[in-house]
Amino acid sequence: xxxxxxxxxxxxxxxxxxxxxxxxxxxxxxxxxxxxxxxxxxxxxxxxxxxxxxxxxxxxxxxxxxxxxxxxxxxxxxxxxxxxxxxxxxxxxxxxxxxxxxxxxxxxxxxxxxxxxxxxxxxxxxxxxxxxxxxxxxxxxxxxxxxxxxxxxxxxxxxxxxxxxxxxxxxxxxxxxxxxxxxxxxxxxxxxxxxxxxxxxxxxxxxxxxxxxxxxxxxxxxxxxxxxxxxxxxxxxxxxxxxxxxxxxxxxxxxxxxxxxxxxxxxxxxxxxxxxxxxxxxxxxxxxxxxxxxxxxxxxxxxxxxxxxxxxxxxxxxxxxxxxxxxxxxxxxxxxxxxxxxxxxxxxxxxxxxxxxxxxxxxxxxxxxxxxxxxxxxxxxxxxxxxxxxxxxxxxxxxxxxxxxxxxxxxxxxxxxxxxxxxxxxxxxxxxxxxxxxxxxxxxxxxxxxxxxxxxxxxxxxxxxxxxxxx
Numbered sequence: 001x002x003x004x005x006x007x008x009x010x011x012x013x014x015x016x017x018x019x020x021x022x023x024x025x026x027x028x029x030x031x032x033x034x035x036x037x038x039x040x041x042x043x044x045x046x047x048x049x050x051x052x053x054x055x056x057x058x059x060x061x062x063x064x065x066x067x068x069x070x071x072x073x074x075x076x077x078x079x080x081x082x083x084x085x086x087x088x089x090x091x092x093x094x095x096x097x098x099x100x101x102x103x104x105x106x107x108x109x110x111x112x113x114x115x116x117x118x119x120x121x122x123x124x125x126x127x128x129x130x131x132x133x134x135x136x137x138x139x140x141x142x143x144x145x146x147x148x149x150x151x152x153x154x155x156x157x158x159x160x161x162x163x164x165x166x167x168x169x170x171x172x173x174x175x176x177x178x179x180x181x182x183x184x185x186x187x188x189x190x191x192x193x194x195x196x197x198x199x200x201x202x203x204x205x206x207x208x209x210x211x212x213x214x215x216x217x218x219x220x221x222x223x224x225x226x227x228x229x230x231x232x233x234x235x236x237x238x239x240x241x242x243x244x245x246x247x248x249x250x251x252x253x254x255x256x257x258x259x260x261x262x263x264x265x266x267x268x269x270x271x272x273x274x275x276x277x278x279x280x281x282x283x284x285x286x287x288x289x290x291x292x293x294x295x296x297x298x299x300x301x302x303x304x305x306x307x308x309x310x311x312x313x314x315x316x317x318x319x320x321x322x323x324x325x326x327x328x329x330x331x332x333x334x335x336x337x338x339x340x341x342x343x344x345x346x347x348x349x350x351x352x353x354x355x356x357x358x359x360x361x362x363x364x365x366x367x368x369x370x371x372x373x374x375x376x377x378x379x380x381x382x383x384x385x386x387x388x389x390x391x392x393x394x395x396x397x398x399x400x401x402x403x404x405x406x407x408x409x410x411x412x413x414x415x416x417x418x419x420x421x422x423x424x425x426x427x428x429x430x431x432x433x434x435x436x437x438x439x440x441x442x443x444x445x446x447x448x449x450x451x452x453x454x455x456x457x458x459x460x461x462x463x464x465x466x467x468x469x470x471x
Contacts, residue, residue, distance in 0.1 A: 039068065044160040049153045050086070050146045056257040056312075058275045060096045060141035063160055067137040071122035071163035074142055078156035086154055087113045087145035089230075090121065090130065093138030098282050099273040107141075108271050109133075111230040113255065114147060115204035124169045128202040129231045132171035145275075147312070174239035175268035176248035179381035180222075189378050191395070192385065194223035196373050197253070197262065197302065197326065197358025202234035206363040209234060210241040213248075215361075219369030219400050223247035223385055225264055225358070229255040235268040249382050253302060254287065259315035261322065263287075265297030265386035278317055285319070292323070298389050300324035300356055305338040320346055320353075324389055328357035328371045328396050340445060347447050354389050357396035370399035376419060393419030403435035 044063055065072070078086050094107030110130025112119060119127035126132040142158055199205035200212055207215075209226075216224045226248060228234050235250045242248050251264040254274045263272045272291060276283040291297045299322050304315035306329065325346075327339045343355055357371035376393035377384035388394065395404050395418055407415035408431070410424030415431055422428065432442060443450050 039164045041164065042066075042069075042162040044158070044162070046142075046158040046160065047156065049155050050144075050149060051153045052149045052151060054146045055149045056277070057146060059144045059146075060091070061144060061158060062139050062141055065093075065135060065137050065140050065162060068164050069135045069137065069162045070165055070167050071120060071161075072135060072140070073118070073120040073161040073163070075118040075159040076142075076144075076156065077117070077159070078154050082152070083148060083150050084154045085114050085146075085148035086156060087111075087143075087147055088116070088119075089113075089143040089145075090119070091141040091143055093136055093140060096141045096143070098275060098280075099271075106271070106273065108231075110233060111143075111203075113145075113204060113229050115229075122163070123167045124171055126171075126233070128200075129228070129233050131231075131233050131236065173236040173268065175235055175250070176238040176242040178250075178383070179379065180245060180247045181380050183379040183381050183384070185379045189376050190380075191374050191376050192222040192247075192380060192388075193369075193372050193374050194221050194225070194247075194249075194385070195219070195359050195361070195369050196225045196264070196300075196356050197227050197329070197360045198224055198368060199228060199253075199360070199362045200226075200234060202237075203228035203231060203253075204362060209238055212361070212368060213241050213243060213246060215368035216246055217243065219367070219372070221246065221369050221372070222380060223249055223375075224368070225249045225251045225262075227251045227253040227262055227264075227358075229253050230272075230274050232266075232268065232271050235266075247380050247382065247385070249385060251297075256284075256317075257312055258317050259304065260302040260313055261288075262300040262302050262324075262326070263291040263295075263297055264300065264389075265382055266291060266295040270295050284317055288322070296383075296386070298323040298386050300326060300354075300389075302326045302358070303329040303335070303339070303360065304342060305335040320351060322353055324354040324356050326358055327355040329360050330358075330366045331370065332398075344445050344447075344449065352392070354392045354394055355396065356389070356394060367399065372397050372399050372402070374404075376417065388419070391419045393417070398436075401436045403433075404437075405433040407431050 046061060076088050078084060089111035090109045092107040092109050099106030109121060112129055119130050121130045122132060123134055124132060146154055198212055200207055200209050226234050226238055232252055238248045249264060250266050250268055251262055252272050254261050254263055254272050256274050258278060273287045288299045291299050301315055301322050303313060303326055306313045325343055327343055328336050346353055357373045359366055359368055359370050361368045374395045375385050375388040377388040397404050407417045408422050409415040409429045410422050411426035413424035416422055
């Protein structure tokens with residue numbers, strides 16, 4: 001990579017350490033006055049070229065932020081019309097190295113991916129996807145990720161503006177509540193309807209968090225998961241628009257160059273590393289452990305097979321050891337069936353992942369709540385929904401107006417619901433109740449494959465039984 005930097009203002013800054021003097025103390029007449037902080041806007045012009053061998057790497061373009069700076073604006077220009085693609089983000093002086101959950105030095109401040117070409121960050125606010133707050137002096141990094149590089153390379157320019165306007169207001173985060181109502185539910189566990197995978201304009205979606213909340217309520221959802229690409233910025237905002245009856249869970253879609261995975265049940269200040277490849281240390285295993293152990297959430301593989309002009313969205317890591325896997329992404333198609341087939345293959349291998357669904361909403365025609373994931377939870381809380389997923393208490397249906405109940409009975413023993421353990425001997429009886437599924441066909445996929453015992457749902461609502469010899 002070749003880099004050239006130009007500045008319209010050249011200055012030298014000295015860092016002076018001092019202790020406050022008593023009121024009676026006087027500086028000697030010969031003592032120099034402390035250097036005043038800069039108050040003049042600084043414009044930086046940085047140019048460079050990424051050759052094809054930088055594909056799928058993550059580069060730091062450093063720039064110096066002097067004391068007194070209160071805002072940073074970045075504009076990225078590159079030869080995108082030629083077929084190149086260049087992701088962008090921002091790291092502060094805490095560090096650009098890979099975050100491993102131990103050194104706590106990753107200075108993440110925001111990520112656009114390829115969705116935006118410019119952003120602003122200040123002590124009071126920031127562009128969507130970025131985290132406002134103090135602008136500490138030191139070396140910052142504009143992060144760039146070559147995603148598509150033509151043989152001639154990517155020719156790029158960064159226009160960086162450092163502002164020094166006085167600060168009179170400071171950003172206050174407003175995360176959504178982690179619980180709705182009583183914990184636990186006084187009436188016992190309840191099946192909650194939700195959407196596990198939603199995007200807004202905080203990453204590459206076309207709608208605001210307020211819009212998404214409205215769509216979720218119209219779909220009759222009781223919870224939803226915020227899952228922006230590689231940024232937790234929306235988690236710090238959703239409380240502004242969260243209604244009293246909708247649980248907005250905190251998550252991130254960890255968008256790597258080898259597939260996407262979901263971290264759910266994290267804190268609003270938690271961020272998950274994504275800049276690794278198979279075999280890297282720290283890498284995927286460290287990031288998963290951080291979510292599961294320190295943050296207490298679950299991890300799920302998203303859309304392992306997808307064909308929306310996104311070959312890097314397919315799962316190409318060799319690691320399938322996750323809590324869950326997204327089986328149904330948006331409107332059902334052959335890639336979802338491929339995910340179900342893989343799920344069954346993993347079951348045969350002894351890997352029992354919970355199957356999930358998510359709209360992956362960015363823009364219409366996809367709809368929030370299509371599909372709907374129904375989770376049996378002890379309360380309408382983040383912890384209870386995460387626990388329901390970890391215990392495999394999950395059913396996926398098409399969307400609003402569709403419902404499914406299911407239990408399995410062994411002999412004359414009580415019928416147990418999804419995620420619970422079947423106790424007893426003898427023939428197993430699977431009992432299904434459906435709503436809104438008129439004219440559809442039911443089949444059973446389990447360790448031995450897909451059963452040949454099928455029955456068409458001819459009425460709505462309807463209740464019917466599949467009798468199986470053994471599992």
